[in-house]
Amino acid sequence: MTIDEALKAVEQVLLVRTLNPIERFIFQQSWLGRNYHEMAQECSYGTTYLKEVGSQLWQDLTKGVGEKVTKKNLHLVLRQYKRHLAESNIISHPQLNNPPLFTAENLSVQAVELPGVLFDYPSGPVLLNSPLYIERPPIEAQAFAEITQPGCALRIRAPRKMGKSSLLVRLLAHAAEQNYETVYVDFREADESIFESLGRLLRWFCLNVSRQLDLNPLLTTYWDENMGIKVSCKVYFSNYLLEQIYSPIVLVLNELNRLYDYPAIADDFLSMLRLWHEQTKQESTWRKLRLVLAQSTEVYGGAVLRHSPFNVGLSLTLPPFTLEQVQTLALRYQLSWAEGETGKQRLLPLQQLLGGHPYFVNLALYHLHQSALTLEELLATATDPEGIYGQDLRETLTIIQSDPALSEAIQQLVHKEGFMHLDAKSTYHLESLGIVQLKGTLAKLSCELYRLYFRKHLTETDLFTSQLVLAN
Numbered sequence: 084m085t086i087d088e089a090l091k092a093v094e095q096v097l098l099v100r101t102l103n104p105i106e107r108f109i110f111q112q113s114w115l116g117r118n119y120h121e122m123a124q125e126c127s128y129g130t131t132y133l134k135e136v137g138s139q140l141w142q143d144l145t146k147g148v149g150e151k152v153t154k155k156n157l158h159l160v161l162r163q164y165k166r167h168l169a170e171s172n173i174i175s176h177p178q179l180n181n182p183p184l185f186t187a188e189n190l191s192v193q194a195v196e197l198p199g200v201l202f203d204y205p206s207g208p209v210l211l212n213s214p215l216y217i218e219r220p221p222i223e224a225q226a227f228a229e230i231t232q233p234g235c236a237l238r239i240r241a242p243r244k245m246g247k248s249s250l251l252v253r254l255l256a257h258a259a260e261q262n263y264e265t266v267y268v269d270f271r272e273a274d275e276s277i278f279e280s281l282g283r284l285l286r287w288f289c290l291n292v293s294r295q296l297d298l299n300p301l302l303t304t305y306w307d308e309n310m311g312i313k314v315s316c317k318v319y320f321s322n323y324l325l326e327q328i329y330s331p332i333v334l335v336l337n338e339l340n341r342l343y344d345y346p347a348i349a350d351d352f353l354s355m356l357r358l359w360h361e362q363t364k365q366e367s368t369w370r371k372l373r374l375v376l377a378q379s380t381e382v383y384g385g386a387v388l389r390h391s392p393f394n395v396g397l398s399l400t401l402p403p404f405t406l407e408q409v410q411t412l413a414l415r416y417q418l419s420w421a422e423g424e425t426g427k428q429r430l431l432p433l434q435q436l437l438g439g440h441p442y443f444v445n446l447a448l449y450h451l452h453q454s455a456l457t458l459e460e461l462l463a464t465a466t467d468p469e470g471i472y473g474q475d476l477r478e479t480l481t482i483i484q485s486d487p488a489l490s491e492a493i494q495q496l497v498h499k500e501g502f503m504h505l506d507a508k509s510t511y512h513l514e515s516l517g518i519v520q521l522k523g524t525l526a527k528l529s530c531e532l533y534r535l536y537f538r539k540h541l542t543e544t545d546l547f548t549s550q551l552v553l554a555n
Contacts, residue, residue, distance in 0.1 A: 085260045086114050086211065089161050097147035102140075109137045111211050113154045115255045116265050116295055120272075125207040155297050158259070202416065202452060205445040208248040211256055214415045215445070216249060217408050222399055226250065227257045229397045230333050233370035234363025236356075236396030239377045242517035242529075244442035245401050247377055251335055254375065258333040263373075266295045266334045270341040278345045282308070284352065285316045292320075292334070298327055313355045320359070325368045335375040340515060360395055380515035403439030403529070406431060412444060416452040432462055438530030440517065446471055466536040476536045479516060483541065489513065490541065497538045502527045 090110065094101055102110060112122045119137065123130045137154070144152040152160050202215065209216040229237045241247040255265045268291050277287045286302060293300040305319040306312075325332070336356075342349035356376070362369040374396070404412070409430055413421035420426055437443040447461055450471050456464075464470040468477070483489045492509040502525035505513075510526050513519040518533055519526040528534050 086111060086256055089114060092161065093144065093147075098143055105133075105136055106140050107212075108210065109133060109140060113137070113157055114259065115211075115252065116267060118154075121267075121269070202449060205442060205449055208252050209246075211252055215412065216253070217404060217412050217441070219246075219402060219404070219408065222401065223250070223253065225397065226254050226399060230254065230258055230263070230373045230375065231261065232373070233331070234360065234372065236360045236374045236376065238396055238398040239375065239401070240380070240398070241377075241401035242379055242515055244440070244517060245403070246441045247379075247401060248337070250401065251337060251375070251377060255333065255335065258331075258373075262330055264296060264328050264330055264332045266292050266332060267337065268292065268335065269337040271338045273341075278342075278348060281348050281351050282312045284348060285312055289316060289319050292324060296324060296328060296332070298324065313351060316355065317359065317362075320372075321362075321366070321368055325371055328371065331371050331373055333373045333375060335377065337377045338379065339376055340378040340380055357395065380511045404434075404441055404444055405439060406434045409434050409439065409444055413448050413451075416448045418448065418451055429458065433458065436462060436465060436531050438520075438532075440530055440532075443472065443475075443530070443532065465532055466539060472532065472536075476532075476540075479518065479533075480537070480540055482516065483537075486512075493518075493537050493541055496526070496528050497534050497541070499527070 090102070090107070093110065109122065112125070119130045119133045122133050141152050141154070148160060150160055203210075226237060226239070229235050239247060239250065241250075251267070255267060258265050268288065273284070273287060277283050286306075289302060290300050301323060302319065305323055306315045307318075308315065310318070339353075342352060356374065359369065359372065360374060363372065406427060410421055410427050413426070413430060418426075421430055433444070433447060437447065450456060450461065451458060456471075461471065465472055466476070467473065483493055488506065488509050489512060492505045492513060495503065495505070496519065502522050504524065505526050507524070510519065510521065510524065513526065514521055518529060520529045
């Protein structure tokens with residue numbers, strides 16, 4: 084049962100009403116296995132409010148189904164209800180077969196009138212049913228196909244705000260449509276104390292996965308530190324988790340790069356994942372596990388590179404938007420002046436300034452849709468402190484000024500048009516921030532916006548200070 088089918092059944096049969104935006108958001112995120120804390124990070128509402136709305140929604144669904152509905156049993160109950168509808172011929176009711184509002188055909192050719200649609204301020208992943216998600220072929224098709232392969236290891240790399248989380252939302256939804264179990268672990272959620280030792284990290288990891296699979300954590304039963312904590316973790320997965328689940332499990336590990344600040348732990352954890360992947364070639368139980376490893380940048384520690392799983396499986400890197408994709412997005416924002424070849428040429432200066440950076444492009448088109456300023460005004464004020472990019476640029480500048488090596492690297496980059504060599508640590512740090520594009524080990528600024536802003540605001544004093552610190 085797909086999420087769209089579930090929503091139709093809920094709105095048109097069970098509740099006979101349209102869910103409001105926050106109810107729909109909670110339903111979709113719950114379907115993807117997210118908890119309320121994770122939901123709160125993706126929207127402007129607090130955890131307490133989301134729980135209150137969610138609790139009322141589950142009560143309403145319980146009345147409609149005649150059976151208790153919770154976040155945890157949502158999939159099971161609605162699948163059973165779907166079978167009941169099919170047997171009663173209710174599922175074939177014409178109301179449940181309405182064509183979707185947002186399709187590739189009606190969104191990519193011309194500006195579409197979407198009465199009553201309010202576009203949210205660009206922040207966090209693009210919601211699953213949003214018309215504002217822009218596919219970057221063949222990335223999505225390759226990712227969807229890969230997770231159907233037993234024992235796969237899919238690696239997704241993209242700097243921050245390049246659309247990695249939005250792709251993961253769709254990947255999890257696609258997995259759910261295949262009736263796979265899904266688990267999403269984001270290492271940004273781990274407390275700092277979790278990284279004090281490998282043992283604490285692995286126990287946190289196992290508990291997280293267990294609860295998302297609705298299984299009671301049985302660490303005391305399977306954990307034997309005399310055997311070693313990595314072996315204990317492997318036994319816990321193979322002899323308990325994978326044995327209890329009969330369908331494939333798509334395990335998404337997001338922001339793995341947070342581990343790189345703890346090289347010894349990262350080396351052990353990543354080498355463990357590599358061994359698990361190798362187990363899929365030998366044991367059928369492990370073939371149920373499909374790993375999706377997402378990160379903001381490559382590793383730059385030698386030990387991690389030797390033992391990590393990042394040279395196995397399919398690797399995908401999210402590229403910036405092309406001019407055609409920027410035009411498609413502009414039309415979805417209902418900017419009719421962006422139609423045709425003339426519209427594409429009007430968008431060209433914006434593309435050249437932003438380099439197709441998905442978040443920056445979305446932010447620009449959102450403000451243009453709101454008629455807050457014209458395209459010409461936006462281009463003229465893009466690097467101003469009061470401009471629409473002012474806060475993002477100031478935050479990035481603060482990070483750079485706090486690291487003398489980064490300051491020196493940026494000073495070199497702003498005065499060179501093409502690719503150049505930088506030290507490895509600075510290169511990968513700048514890439515994770517989305518400031519540079521890489522070609523092999525060479526780097527260049529990812530967009531003209533950064534060049535103009537850093538040239539104006541990264542002063543000679545910063546360069547002198549950085550050189551002095553590096554010299555000492």
